[in-house]
Amino acid sequence: MSHYKTNMRDIEFNLFEVLGRDEVLGQGPFEAIDGETARSILGEVERLAREDLAASYEDSDRNPPVFDPETHTAPVPASFKKSYEAWRDAEYWRLQLSEELGGTPAPASLIWALGEMVLGANAPIWMYGAGPAFAGIVHRNGNDRDKQIAQHIVDRQWHTTMVLTEPDAGSDVGAGRTKATPNDDGTWNITGVKRFITSAESDLTENIIHLVLARPAGVEGVGGPGTKGLSLFIVPKTHFDVESGELTGERNGVYVTNVEHKMGIKVSNTCEVTFGDPSVGGGEPARGWLLGEVHDGIAQMFQVIENARMMVGSKAIATLSTGYLNALEFAKTRVQGADLTRAADKTAPRVTITHHPDVRRSLMVQKSFSEAMRSLVLYTASWQDRVQLAEHRGETDELAMRVNDLLLPIVKGYGSERSWTLLGTESLQTFGGSGFLAEYPLEQYVRDAKIDTLYEGTTAIQGQDFFFRKIVKDQAVALGHLAGEIEAFLTSEAGNGRLKNERGLLGQALQDAQALVGLMINTLMSADESAEGGDIRNIYKVGLNTSRLLMALGDVVCAWLLLRGAEVALHALDAGGHGPKDTAFYEGKIAAAQFFAQHNLPRLSAELAIAEATDLSLMDLDEAAF
Ligand code: ST9
Ligand code: FAD
Numbered sequence: 001m002s003h004y005k006t007n008m009r010d011i012e013f014n015l016f017e018v019l020g021r022d023e024v025l026g027q028g029p030f031e032a033i034d035g036e037t038a039r040s041i042l043g044e045v046e047r048l049a050r051e052d053l054a055a056s057y058e059d060s061d062r063n064p065p066v067f068d069p070e071t072h073t074a075p076v077p078a079s080f081k082k083s084y085e086a087w088r089d090a091e092y093w094r095l096q097l098s099e100e101l102g103g104t105p106a107p108a109s110l111i112w113a114l115g116e117m118v119l120g121a122n123a124p125i126w127m128y129g130a131g132p133a134f135a136g137i138v139h140r141n142g143n144d145r146d147k148q149i150a151q152h153i154v155d156r157q158w159h160t161t162m163v164l165t166e167p168d169a170g171s172d173v174g175a176g177r178t179k180a181t182p183n184d185d186g187t188w189n190i191t192g193v194k195r196f197i198t199s200a201e202s203d204l205t206e207n208i209i210h211l212v213l214a215r216p217a218g219v220e221g222v223g224g225p226g227t228k229g230l231s232l233f234i235v236p237k238t239h240f241d242v243e244s245g246e247l248t249g250e251r252n253g254v255y256v257t258n259v260e261h262k263m264g265i266k267v268s269n270t271c272e273v274t275f276g277d278p279s280v281g282g283g284e285p286a287r288g289w290l291l292g293e294v295h296d297g298i299a300q301m302f303q304v305i306e307n308a309r310m311m312v313g314s315k316a317i318a319t320l321s322t323g324y325l326n327a328l329e330f331a332k333t334r335v336q337g338a339d340l341t342r343a344a345d346k347t348a349p350r351v352t353i354t355h356h357p358d359v360r361r362s363l364m365v366q367k368s369f370s371e372a373m374r375s376l377v378l379y380t381a382s383w384q385d386r387v388q389l390a391e392h393r394g395e396t397d398e399l400a401m402r403v404n405d406l407l408l409p410i411v412k413g414y415g416s417e418r419s420w421t422l423l424g425t426e427s428l429q430t431f432g433g434s435g436f437l438a439e440y441p442l443e444q445y446v447r448d449a450k451i452d453t454l455y456e457g458t459t460a461i462q463g464q465d466f467f468f469r470k471i472v473k474d475q476a477v478a479l480g481h482l483a484g485e486i487e488a489f490l491t492s493e494a495g496n497g498r499l500k501n502e503r504g505l506l507g508q509a510l511q512d513a514q515a516l517v518g519l520m521i522n523t524l525m526s527a528d529e530s531a532e533g534g535d536i537r538n539i540y541k542v543g544l545n546t547s548r549l550l551m552a553l554g555d556v557v558c559a560w561l562l563l564r565g566a567e568v569a570l571h572a573l574d575a576g577g578h579g580p581k582d583t584a585f586y587e588g589k590i591a592a593a594q595f596f597a598q599h600n601l602p603r604l605s606a607e608l609a610i611a612e613a614t615d616l617s618l619m620d621l622d623e624a625a626f
Pocket of ligand 1: 126127128130133134136137162164165170171172173174198226227228298299302303304305306307308311455456457458461465469
């Protein structure tokens with residue numbers, strides 16, 4: 001039986017009933033994918049994910065790749081290879097690709113709906129299979145040579161990596177020391193050691209193209225300190241003929257010199273990669289090309305990172321959803337204890353644990369968060385649809401880009417924190433001691449989801465990105481728009497009386513969140529030493545609250561999205577004509593929204609009070625006192 005349980009009804013509810021994606025499908029760049037086609041793709045990917053992709057989930061955890069330092073290889077288990085090939089051969093990855101590169105473009109909302117299922121079933125398949133999406137970035141930023149390379153990546157199914165991290169440059173990418181030196185023929189030699197590089201080795205493909213951030217050396221005007229001095233290089237594992245894509249058989253000096261032993265996602269090879277070290281491999285230089293022949297590395301790499309942050313948030317949320325559905329199934333059959341109303345009667349019949357109030361509370365916590373965050377992912381993706389549509393018209397949708405940017409740290413930071421925590425405290429907990437056993441998927445889910453709060457920028461980094469870049473630098477344009485949408489919902493008659501209490505709670509929470517933002521902006525201004533009375537140390541008070549703000553606004557946005565969904569569900573119920581299954585589904589949507597609002601939003605006032613009380617005592621404390 002598959003470990004992976006999908007929630008297709010809720011995916012379709014979000015896409016079609018709430019977000020009205022039928023209006024976008026079959027239009028402009030998505031002409032070939034109308035609503036009917038999208039539904040049939042969703043159905044097929046659901047089956048594929050549950051069966052073929054999920055099939056190797058457990059085996060590839062128990063029998064992970066083993067690194068051979070002699071050959072610098074780390075082959076994946078046969079079971080995983082089979083799952084990977086099932087995804088590759090189904091060709092749905094073409095939906096992420098432009099027509100120019102041989103794709104059939106689909107809206108981002110459909111991509112991330114499919115992404116949820118692949119990532120929930122077996123996330124490393126999506127990661128090893130990211131070549132075509134990377135090719136899109138190479139194509140978009142590249143010159144004619146790079147565009148040819150992008151086409152080879154697609155046609156020959158080469159793998160790709162994003163290569164930023166070094167032993168001393170993790171969150172602080174700008175501390176990277178990997179060097180790039182120009183050659184006379186226009187290529188560059190890369191030297192240095194990168195760490196933690198996903199998919200940098202496997203036996204799934206004939207070649208791997210690394211996108212490497214390195215600092216140009218000896219070239220006037222470029223290669224300065226920090227991230228702005230980094231450039232992005234295309235560095236293949238094996239050399240090839242640029243015209244034809246045929247491998248020349250000549251090895252490039254890029255060698256995997258270690259594969260990490262990890263807590264989870266073990267089949268996803270996490271590699272140390274050594275570039276251009278004469279004592280490693282055959283001692284060849286590591287030659288590469290400057291992407292697009294422009295020194296704009298960090299901005300180019302962030303095009304990849306933005307997509308990858310969406311991916312990581314989606315992965316976490318997908319795991320919580322299947323964790324919840326597994327827990328629900330277990331709870332419906334596990335008999336333990338008597339109903340609380342008959343607890344004193346030792347002869348009372350034993351009941352399934354779904355009868356116990358605390359189990360119901362826990363199940364509703366899981367249901368409401370997983371459905372809220374699914375809405376968050378798909379709502380965010382719907383802004384990406386707008387970006388795609390505008391691009392197709394030859395325009396730029398500034399607002400859509402800004403709102404998408406604002407939402408990304410919530411998807412990634414809030415999504416991963418909530419998912420990873422709830423998988424342990426609620427989903428695994430529902431199983432009692434059985435949850436701790438390898439017999440059930442929960443322990444692997446917990447291990448596999450922990451990484452989501454770490455890579456692609458830790459939660460601390462997401463919190464800082466959210467406040468300093470997405471709110472302050474954006475001059476709160478996107479935040480103002482989002483708040484406006486929530487306010488419009490609040491003043492509407494949404495829910496026709498049945499959601500009145502929850503609209504009240506949302507209104508108060510929005511006010512608290514706005515006050516928190518205001519407080520942090522004022523504190524930031526008070527750190528400006530050029531202004532009278534300014535004290536730079538006040539910026540610590542901001543830093544003490546950036547993660548709090550991210551989580552608080554995540555709660556507000558999620559509550560709003562659930563309530564919007566509840567309004568749609570109420571209309572559907574009023575319209576009538578549904579079978580019992582749909583009626584239960586809609587009732588569940590309303591219950592989840594009400595529960596989420598009632599159980600999470602009142603906490604916002606406390607978060608504001610905590611932030612208001614922030615002082616510098618923590619920063620003044622001697623390190624020895626910790
Ligand atoms: C990793 C991989 O962890 C994990 C899984 C891999 C799986 C791989 C495969 C699957 C992925 C699929 C991808 C498909 C790709 C294709 C998609 C196709 C559609 N937004 O604030 P400043 C830029 S990888 C946009 O001064 P610092 C911007 O250019 C490792 N851009 O930063 C800016 O200039 P300006 C992940 C942003 O203080 C410039 O950077 N590692 C954003 O110099 C400088 O900004 C990390 O994520 C943004 N949000 O550096 C590192 N932010 O301002 C985490 C910055 O002029 N650390 N830029 O516009 C950070 O993010 C740091 O905050 C820092 C700080 C490095 C940015
Ligand atoms: P550090 O940056 O040292 O952080 C340590 C702690 O300090 C964290 O809690 C962090 O939040 C906190 N911290 C650090 N700086 C600040 C600050 N300024 N303010 C507040 N708190 C801060 N990288 C790639 O380039 N490509 C990949 O494909 C890739 N895949 C990965 C796969 C795995 C399995 C793992 C574990 C990592 C991967 N990474 C990859 C690297 C990953 O992105 C980094 O691990 C991550 O960005 C954090 O860097 P670090 O581990 O050096 O931690």
